[in-house]
Amino acid sequence: MKLQKPLKVAMFLAIGVGLAACGNRGGSVSVADAPPTDDGIIANNPETAALSYEKSSIWDVFGPNKSEQTGNVNRYLWAASLDVLNFLPLQSADPFTGVIITGYGTPPGGGRSYRATVHIKDPALEARSLSVALQTSGGRPVSAATARAVEDAILSRARQMRIADDKL
Structure with a gap:
């Protein structure tokens, strides 16, 4: 049996409305189930215990997204x-x-091994938004100048990425 055009359009609209109703209307997500870390940053941070989504339905996915942030992170x-x-x-x-x-x-080009913990605290593209902690393989923290140099490299790269996006 061949469906008439108005019936096809009505079915399409019904499916679209049904999908739109499945959107998250201001709900929240808990990070309590996040995997534990060595220093407990994720689980013990009360500011990030509940995060709200800004997208409210399936139709918001198709809209423009010019934001520099996702949640609280640039x-x-x-x-x-x-x-x-x-x-x-x-x-x-x-x-x-x-x-x-x-x-x-x-x-690359170094002889000592390091590990890093990076915390992006603010959605702004500024130095105060970024915190980098570096540790040597012996467990000792590196000098403040070395950590600052890594932060500067990250900030410079972030600015380059933003400029490249503006050119598009």
Whole structure:
């Protein structure tokens, strides 16, 4: 049996309305089930215990997204952190809380191995939004100048990424 055109349109609209009703209307997500980390940053941070989604339905996915952030994390800082520290093995990454934890690895041209913990605290693309803690394989923290140099490299890369996006 061949369906008439108005009946096909009505079925299509009914399916679309049904999918739109499945959207998350201001619900929240708990990070209590997040995997525990060595320093407990994810589980013990009360500011990130519940996160709200800004998208409310399936139709919002098709709209433009010019935002620099996803939740409480600046997307350029997040991507730049992963890019700059790509020589370190990734142990844990939570884009909702802004925490990246790496394992020990040796930088290119270096002889000593390091591990890093990066915390992106704010959605702004600013130095105050980024905190990097580096540790040597012996468990000792590195100098403040070395940590600051890594932060500067991440911030520079994030700005380059933002400029490249503006050109598109």
